[in-house]
Amino acid sequence: MLDEKHAPPLKHPNDANIYTLGSIYCASGKHNVVIATLPPGRSGPTPAATTATHMLSSFPEIKFGLIVGIGGGIPSEDNDIRLGDIVVSQPDGQFGGVRQYDRGKATVQGFEECGSLNSPPRALLNAVDALQSKHEMERSAIPDILETMCMNYPLMAKPRVGPGYVYQGAINDRLFNATYKHSSGKKECTECDNAEEKIRPERPDRDPYIFYGTIASGNAVIKDAQIRDLFSDCLCFETEAAGLMNDFPCLVIRGISDYCDSHKNDRWQRYAAATAAAYAKELLSITDVLDVKSTPEARRIISHRQSSLIYPLLPDPMSEINSATQKIASTLQQTQLNQERQDIYQWLSPLNISARHSENQKTRVEGTENIIGAIIKQLLIQLPEIPDPVFSRVYICLDALDELQESNMRRLLKWIRDGPSVQIFLTSRPHIRDVILKYLESQHTIIVRANESDIQRFIEHEIGGPNDIAPKAMDEKLKGDMFAKILGSAKGVIGLIRFLLPSLQVRTVLQAVTKRSREESLESLPSNLSEAFKGSITRILQQPSAMSELAKKIIPWVHFAERPLTVDELASSLAIKDDDTLFNSRGMPDPDILLHCCHGLVVIDQETSTIRLVHYSLAEYLSNQEELFGSDQRQWHDRIATVCLRVLNFSPDSHTEDIPLNYAATQWGHHLQKCDQTPGIAFDMAKQYLDINCQNHINDFAGLNLLWDFMYKVRFRRERTPGKYPFAHMSAFFGLDKIILQSSWTVSDLNSKDAAGRTPLAWAAESGYHAAVMALIQKGATALNSTDDFNLSPLILAAVGGHRAVGQTLIEKGAAPNFSSSFQRTASLWAAEEHGNNDTLGMLAERSAASGSAGSLGTLMRDAVRRGHKSAVETLIAKGAAIDSVDDSGRTALTLAVYRGNEDMVEMLVEKGAGLDVVDDAGRTPLVWAIRTGNDTLVRTLVEKGAAINSANMFGKTVLMEAVESGKDTITRILTERHDLALDAADMSGKTALMLAAETGKNTMARILTEKGAALDVVNALDQTALMVAAENGCNSVVRVLIGKGADVNLTNDFGETALTYAETEGHHSVVETLTANGARIPEA
Known part of the structure; x- marks a missing residue:
């Protein structure tokens, strides 16, 4: 199949595969091809996966694969698959073209599956679609390719042993009833009962037919026709794709060598392999080289998925x-x-x-x-x-x-x-x-409320407990008043808050030391959480000085921490004083003191050993206060940043397991950023830490190593290079714009790439640090379209996070809004897909239009349709995307939405004015695609919205014929409900929908059409009625339906033929019996 052969390759040392290298020509150039086979005697998902893994280790630039070989056919009423035919995996709107048949259950009702596999890459799908369209107008090149093969290699046609790589004859292509088992120990079916063989219409030539759809893949080889028929919605079985499709971008091409029954043998295997290989050659011959070049390498896709x-x-x-x-x-x-x-x-x-x-x-x-x-x-x-x-x-x-x-x-x-x-x-x-x-509008919802008896038991538990500082200051009257007051205030409060408020109220009362003071506390109990929190803080300030001062540090530290602090981290942070140069663990307070001095506002999570606020509502309360213990949020972040940086400047000799080094190293910059890098101790220490201390190698690197690991090792699995720290990148990571502006970094530093392939600009853009982005650009950062190891640019990273201001600045400074990542997604698509950031998407769309790329909005819109992002599609339409713009195959957004079965998307596009009858390059309208994908809901929607039900393609094939061909009676019934449907419209050969049903043996379809009044005596270009067509093709069930509806069994055409003569000529004995039983007779000469 190769047009050129290349020299043997250099392989990876651990690669055991044997390869053939070469090229296949196409109109736009040539494709370099690597061919490998599974080890002899090995088949199944695991060997296939191993072979592909080794292949990628030796050929890392491979774009995608073709899994070419033989498979077991699944013939059905809808798919008259014969030996030597070709099956190609193709997504059908629900599945990606391959389904793993041993990941589900086979039942008498059919197959209940547990999963499907990924779709082939877009470049291959485009080529398959183009080849499919081409074959509707032109003969396939496969017969010519096979003929050339045999001319160049005569021994393949007539090998010394076994059958050749040539057609094996219709006499050797026998399909038996599913219940009939092979009758002897012989490989051939010479002794099998001919009466059990299914009679199928003879084909006009020996050319293989090509079927597109779902392939069933798994570990087991199927040799039972009854099991085979449980998978009648698939086209064939095979055993390799299940190991590859989810990780290796590929298309599956199978030549049919048997029918997965007990009669299977090896006769057709070589020819089936040859037809599959010939299809692969023809497919590559029309695949555009540029499409392949724009496809990411397979290893990148695998790396991204993993x-x-x-x-x-x-x-x-x-x-x-x-x-x-x-x-x-x-x-x-x-x-x-x-x-x-x-x-x-x-x-x-x-x-x-x-x-x-x-x-x-x-x-x-x-x-x-x-x-x-x-x-x-x-x-x-x-x-x-x-x-x-x-x-x-x-x-x-x-x-x-x-x-x-x-x-x-x-x-x-x-x-x-x-x-x-x-x-x-x-x-x-x-x-x-x-x-x-x-x-979830149709779901049940209930409001959960605490039971009063639960609160009462809680109050009883607290009285006389550890929080009751004067247990004797209690009597029955006071206890009853407490129940009444606290239970009354809890009414109408929901969820956990209903327990939190009583707990704070009880603590308020039990902190009083006399019965009278407790009665007074009851009178002034807080009625909501805000009042309760305020009261708790007041009591904290009324404690002895040492306790209140400690609490005034604990609560801000816990509240403003960037992540939950462990008890030891908090205690060690509180131990650090302003003039410390060494860490002294003797200043760490006891955990019990931490809790006691905060009056229940902080708790220790025993599972994680972290300390946190008692409830999220307390965090909301504290965040709403202008000041906390006399300082605002910026001042507290400045203090925490100062402590962190002081820790990082401690001598290595003072580092113990108690020192909060991890938190200090990884979070100091966040606190400095949140205090706006106010000039002061923290800001000066940060400049020293980044500009002087580390670069001169005069201090310990433990903190920097922790930060490096935090940025690169955990997230990107990168290994650290000793002594090399990307200070500009670290500053951008934290968004430290003022540090950047006062730094001495060169333009080269600001545009350099770090261990993840990122520039400082990329780090700042990802987190939405607009001021840092501006500072970097001001200082000389120009790598606006530079991509990291994941091929993501700063603009794409900003779009992913929904950072509109950052994205707008980057575009104004020259970033390309339509620059595409290796995953073939622009910043606009990332914005739409990752977080639904339609505001950012709208801005990017406006910029695309303003830069003269308005046509790309249609591409964005169709890609968003493909991925099911309805709101993104709406945004793009609002920004000017032409709703009926088409892709390279002439498909509109509506066509794509229908193809993928997205009912919500279809309804929205129709409401926005999408053209219902736009024809793609294959001559199909959205309605035809809805029929082809078997989606009766969408068929009904499109018909009700006004889609043309009498349209036809270039060959005259009508919508109704498509419905009949689909085999779904519900779809045909939807169409035939319409009084304006042309039941008897014919294609270029004069064939009507009823004739198509007769030809393919669809008796249900024939019944529906005749009940609606389809004409029985209309003739095609060969002067045949529907009854004659059914008789000729041996479709006895359709013959019975037509006779039952009044078809004339003795009608003679211009050639003197009747339905009976057609049945006798083709040897359809059961049809002859039916016709004669209903009065048919041979016409007189």
Whole structure:
């Protein structure tokens, strides 16, 4: 099949594959091809994955693969597949072209599957679509390719042993009834019962037919026709693609060598392999070289998929999950394409989200994919032990939904709405109820309220307990008044707050030392949390000086910390004084003192040994105060930054396990940024730390090493180079614009790439530090379109985070708004896809239009349609995208939405005025695509909205014929409900929809059409009626339907032929019996 052969390659030392190298010519140049085969006698997903892995190690520039070979056909009423035919994997709107058949259950009702595999890359899909369209007008080149092969290599046509790589004859292509087993030990079917053989119409020539659709892939070889028929919605079986499709971008091409039954033998294998290879050659011959060049290397796609959970393009993970993330990185580095199940469990999720309890937003890694991954992980771990009846009743519980960022919350709700049918239990505070109902409007909601008896028991427990400083100052009357007052104030309060308020109220009363003072406290009890918090802080200030001063440090440290502090980190931070040059652990307060002096406003999480505020409502209260203990938020961040930097400047001799080095090293910059880098001690120490101290190598590097690992090792799996620290990048990472402006870094420093391939500008853009971006540009940063190791530019990173101001500045300074990453997504698409940042998307779209790239808005719109981002599509249309603009195959946004079965998208596009009858390059309208994908809901929608139901393609094939061909009676019924449907419209050959049903044996379709009045006596170009067509093709069930509706069994055409003569000529005995039983007779000469 190669047009050129190349010399043997140099391989990776561990690569055991044997390769053939060469080129295949195409109109735009030539494609370099690497061919490898599986080891002899080896088949299945694992050998295939191993072969591909080795191939990529030796040829890292490979773009994609073609899995070419033989498969077992699945003939059906809709797909008359014969031996030697070709099956090509093609997404059908629901699946990516390949389904893993051994990841589900085969039942008498059909196949209940558990998963599907990824789609082929876009360049291949475009080529397949183009070749499909070409074959509708021209003969395939496959017969010519096979003929040339045999001329050049005569021995392939007539080998010394076994059948050749040539057509094996229709007499050797026998399909038996599914229940009939092979009758002897012979390979051939010479002794099998001819009466059990299915009678199929003879084909006009020997050219192989090409079928496009879903291929079933798995470990087992199917040799049972009854099992085969459970998968009738697929086209063939094979055993390699399941090991590759999810990780290696490829297309599957199979020549049909058997029917997956007990009659299978090796006769057709060589010819089937040859036809598949010939199709691969023809496909590459029309694949555009430029399309291939713009496709990312396969290894980049694999790397991106494997690292998607540890590099989610979200803010950096907190140090408490570093160990979990490092474990994932280690697992991925050891992972082959076919992993053991336990490795996959670890890969699915960085943390067991549901096992964690968090009331502080700074503790979460909250990406939607992480949450969904954790759910899948838990289900998979238990899957073997869960019986089917139990598994069908699985409930997924998601707690504290309101603590997610709004964009992630909306993405998760969309997944719940549009994803698999599962039973979900959600909890949240009530203020987001409207948002939830927008996505889950038909679901039940209830308001959870605490039971009064629970609160009463709590009060009884507190009286006389550790928090009661005067137990004897209590009597029954006072106790009763407490119950009445506190229970009364809790009415109408919901959720945890209903317990928190009574707990603070009880503490207020029990801090009084006499019955009278307690009665007075009851009279002035706070009626809401704000008053309760205010009262608690007042009591904190009324403590002895040492206790109150300690509490005035603890609460701000806990509240303003960038991540939860461990008890030891907090205690050691409090031990540091302004003039310390060494760390002295003797200044660390006892944990019990930390809690006692704060009067219940902070608590210790025993599971994580971290200290946190008692409730998120306290954090909201503190954030709303202009000052906290006499200082505003900027001043507190300045103080914390000063302590952190002081720690980093301690002598290495004072470093002990108690010193808060990790927090100081990784968080000092965040605190400095939040105090606006106010001139003072912290600012001066930061300049010294970055500009002088480290560059002159006069101090310890432990802190810098921790920061380097925080930025690069955990997130990007990069190894540190001793003595090299990217100070400009670290400053940009923290957004320290004033440090940048006063730095002495050169223009080269500001445009240099770090261990992740990033410039300082990329770091600042990702986090939305607009001032830092401006400072870098002012100081000479010019690498506006520079990409990192993941091929992401600063503009794309800004778009991912939804940082509109940063994106606008970058574009004004020269960043290309339509610059595409290696994943073929522009900044606009990242903005639309990652976080639904339609505001940023709108700005980028405006810039594209302003720069003369308005035509690209249509491309963006169609890509957003392909990925199902409805709001992004709406934004782009509003910004000027032409709703009926087409791609290279003539497909509009509506066509693509229909093809993918996105009903919401279709309805929105139609409402926006999308053209219902725009024809693509293959002559198909959106309605035809809805029929072809079998989506009766979309067919009804388009018909009701006014789509033309009598349109036809260039060959006269009507919409109704497409429906008949689809085999879905519901679709045909939708069309035939319309009184303006042309039932008897004919194509160029004079064929009507009824004739098509007759020809293909679709008796249900024939019944529907005749019931609606389809003409029985209309003839085609060969002067045949529908009955004659059915008789000629041996479709006895259709013959019976037509006779039942009044078809004339003795009607003679201009050639003197009747339905009976057609049936007798073709040898369809059952049809002859039916016709004669209904009065048919041979016409007189």
